[in-house]
Amino acid sequence: MKHSHFKSLILLGLILGIVRLQAQNLPAYSKKVHLDHSFVQEFSVKYLVGDEEKGFKxxxxxxxxxxxxxxxxxxxRTHAGAFLYPGKLIQDRTYLPMKDKAIKNITLVDEQFVYLDDKAVFSNAWAGSLYLPHQLPEARLFAQGDGFNFLVSDGKQLHLIGEEGLLWKGSVNGSAILDIKYDNVRKVFYLLSSESVRSFNLDKRSIETLTSGNEFTCFELRSGKELLAIGTQDGxxxxxxxxxxxxxxKNKALPWPELTEITEINGMLWFGSQMxxxxxxxxxxxxxxxxKRWLPGEKVIHISQKNENEVLIMTDQGIGKLVFDTFTLEEKAAYYDQQVRQRHIRHGFNASLVGMEEGNVNSGRLGDSDNDGLWTSMYLGGEAFRYAVTGSAAALQNVRESLDAMERLYTINPVAGFPSRSYERSGYIERLSDPERWQHATDPEWDWKATTSSDEAIGHVFVFGVIAELVEDEAIRAKAVRLLDELMEHIVENDWYLIDYDGQPTTWGRWNPEYVNGFPTMVGDRKLNSxxxxxxxxTAYHFTGKELYKQKAFELMENHGYLENLMRPMEGIGKAQEGSDEWAAMLSESWNHSDxxxxxxxxxxxxxxxxxxxxxxxxxxxxxxHWEAERPEKEGLWNIFSAMVSPENFDLEEAIWYLQEYPLDLINWTVKNSHRKDIELMEENFRRQSTREVLPPDELQIRRHNANRFGLDGGRNGTQENSAGDIWLLPYWMGxxxxxISSPVNE
Known part of the structure; x- marks a missing residue:
């Protein structure tokens, strides 16, 4: 489990996850089943500031x-703020006289705020009785010792103060003190400078050097471990x-070694850095x-624990409050269902929210896509699985509405059995950046998008089959079978092509033997299209019973080598040999994850x-x-599909890891990882696997299943929110x- 830093949740993390069950009525193999215990789901609530509010400490x-x-x-202080809805940092006017105080530092004593200004250490707690003058006008550092004793420093001078007054004073030579920590076991204060860590012994009233070095930046006394963690500019x-x-x-293999902060929370070390x-x-x-999925700014200034399941990370641009909540997968599915229904349904399509301003989900618009039919097929499939599992009336209605959208892809254009890519109202289309793909429908109110691809076709066939098999509503089932039949009739009658409005095959809708077998055997499209x-x-034969589909399939497999093509091992797929045509060379430059x-x-x-x-x-x-080739990506959907074929031998653990680690925040923030020193980079390769081990989904940009999960950098700077419908709900409900994947298990 990734998030093991809260002790109250460690045991939960150990028991959740992957359990292999041998059920009484199962076949001889041992089927893998994940028991859906609660797990730790993290998200961020951000607090932003204007340009005038900087200099955070x-x-x-x-x-x-x-x-x-x-x-x-x-x-x-923080104002408002919720997940996806940032709050603000505003002036704290709670104790109005505090405005006149030249406060230089703040700490917690017994979970109460204690302040350092140019005159004293003081607090508004304890009825305001704590007020200890320190006699250091330039004081900027302090730490609590035993009781209400404090060591105060201006970087050079040191004053130990308590309720009895000034108890001791001294100074240090060399570089200035950067921070002070107290060890209540040894009764010593530790003093950090850029060149050393020194100790001030209360009993001996003496200062001695523990260790020397250079470019020290931060340190932390580790609770109960007899250790000091010392941060530097390089690890x-x-x-x-x-x-x-x-x-x-020294550990330099950090995400970024230029450290600004170290703190310990529940026994785990947290680090702040310049990145x-x-x-x-x-x-x-x-x-x-x-x-910005996690933090308002890049430079981290301070980290502290808010409560059992929250951590405050202060950056130069505001605060990111990390919240570590508990979810079951079913609860996460319920959250995502709400996300889809509230913000991602366009005419029944499963759509992205685009044109957003800085992650503001209320500022975006529902965008059309070349792959509206594909993304909707995947969401629709997930809802059909959900209905089959739960009998949910809401899931059935979602199936009905999205299937209506899919049906209209076929009826809005004049070509029988041809699925449009998308459709939209005409006035809107005129303002789009890709008008050549759009054609006017007979109804002047609407336009439809042409040039449909094989991505759409296979998505349609997949979901029509799922609905026909699993949805008991006869009208819905009949519609799915009819659309399946119409599509396949079109393809068979047009010599294995999708024929567009202009009478020509679309660029990608091609399954004709001359086209497919025209590729060298190592070009993936030959295997894929077959x-x-x-x-x-x-699928068409199974649900329509038309012998034509069975006959044609065997013709392709036996007379045109399609069975041999589809059986060709993945290790044989690669770049086309020298001398191949430009099309084959282009299609085989690297592995295509849409494939x-x-x-x-x-x-x-x-x-x-x-x-x-x-x-x-x-x-x-x-x-x-194919699954063996894909295993390094830990792709949740591919692993769940493999469970259909080999329920006793698939990566269930990795599928659950994917589902649990996917971020609740599906805003497409820009992310960077290529600078990290804690990852092992690989040489350039055909599959574009950049690192030895794939990073968790919540450290990567939001990706659909057709993207390379090894891509380290990218994103859209918060201008788009993806739908969970295809990304997450399909693998979960299929599982x-x-x-x-079990229903939730009572703890």
Whole structure:
């Protein structure tokens, strides 16, 4: 489990996840099943400021949950703020006389705010009775010792003060003090400078150097571990206080080694840097919080714990409050369902919210897409699985509405059995940047998008088959079968092409043997198109019973080598040999991850509706061969599809990891990871696998299933929110339908 830093949730993380069950009525194999226990789901609530409010220093929350921020302009507090709806940092006027105080620092004592100004250490807690003059007009650092004793410093001079007054004073030579920590076991204060860590012994009233170096920036006393964690401009190391030596070697393999802050929360080290925050996990790897999904700014200034399940990360642009909540997968699905229905349904299509301003989901518009039919097929499939599992009336209505949208793709254009890419009202289309694809419908109110691709076709066939098999409503089922039949009639009658309004094949809607077998065997489209069209014909035959579809499928497999094509191992797919035509060379420059999406959507009909058991066994070999090639991506949907074929041998753990780690925030923020020092980069390769191990989904940009999960950088700067309908709800509800994910388990 990724988020193990809250002790109250560690045990929960250990018991959740992957359990292999041998049910009484199952076959001889051991079917993998995930028991849906609660897991830790994190998200961020951000608090922003205007240009005039900068110079942040620290942020703490007291025992009442009140957050105070110390800035160069005085004390600030948080206002409003919720997930996806940023709050603000505003002037704190709670205690109006505080405005006249020249506050230089703030800390917590017994979960109460305590302040340092140019005259004293004081607080508004304890009935305001705490007021300890320190006699250092330039004081800027302080730390609590035992009781109400404090060590105060201006960077050079040190004054130990208490309720009895000034208890001791001294000074340090060399570089200025940057921070002070107190060790209540050894009764010493630790003093950090850029060149050393020194200790001030209360009993001896003496200062001595523990360790020297250069470019020290921050440090933390580790609770109960006899260690100091010392941050530098180039990583961190730990100092053993018992043995007086460095433990191991300096760790430079951090997401970013230029450290600004170290703090310990529930036994876990948290780091602030010039490029985001990160937490050191028990497995030695890091959770990385960088970019506006998590934080308002890049430079981290201060980190503190707010309560059991919240962490405040102050940046130069405001605060990101990380919230670690508990969800079951079903609860996460319910949240995503609400996200889709409230913001991502356009005429029944599963659509993206585009044209947003800085992540403001209320400022966007529903955008059309070349792949409206594909994205909607995937969402629609998820809702059909949901209906089959739960019998939900809402899921059935969602199926009905989105299937209506799919049907209109066929009826809004004049070509029989030809699915449009999309449609929209005419006045809107005139303002689009791609008007040549749009054609006027007979109804002057509407335009439709042409040039439909094979991506659309395989998506349609996939979901028509799912609906026909699983949805009991006869009218809905009949509509799905009719549309399936119309599409396949069009393809068969037009010699294995999608024929557009102009009478010409579309660029990508081509399954004709001359086209398919024109590619060298290593070009992926030869295998892909063969696999897809056989799956499409099998699905059509299964639900219509028309012998023509079965006959044509066997003709392609036996007379044109389509079975051999689709059975070709993935290791044989690569770049076209020198001398191949430009089209083959272009299609094989690198692995196309859209092809993966088309393959796996096709596998539903290829395997499930196989003509006979002999073919089914062959298809299983091809599908699992593809799955083996895809395993490094830990792609949730591909793993769930593989459960259909091999429920005893698929990456259930990785599928659940994908579902749990996908961020609740589906805004397409810009993310960067290529600068990280904690990842192992790989040489350029055909599959474009950039790192040895794929990063968690919440550290990457939002990606649909047709994208490379090894892409390290990218995004749209908060101008778009993706729908969970295709990204998350399809793999989850398919997993529920295939019984590899359980319903929620009572804790």
């Amino acid at each position: 620290k942020a703490f929350a007291d025992r009442n949950g009140t957050v105070q921020v110390l800035s160069e302009n005085g004390l600030l 961190f190391f730990e100092w053993d206080l018992t043995e007086g030596r460095v433990v191991g070697e 985001g925050a990160f937490m050191l996990r028990e497995d030695g790897k890091f959770n990385y919080y960088f970019g 696999s897809n069209i056989v799956a499409m014909l099998q 993966d999406e088309m393959y796996f959507l096709g596998y539903w009909g290829l395997y499930r509706y196989a003509f006979n058991e002999e073919l089914k066994e062959k298809y299983k070999i091809a599908i699992m061969d 529920r339908y295939l019984d590899v």
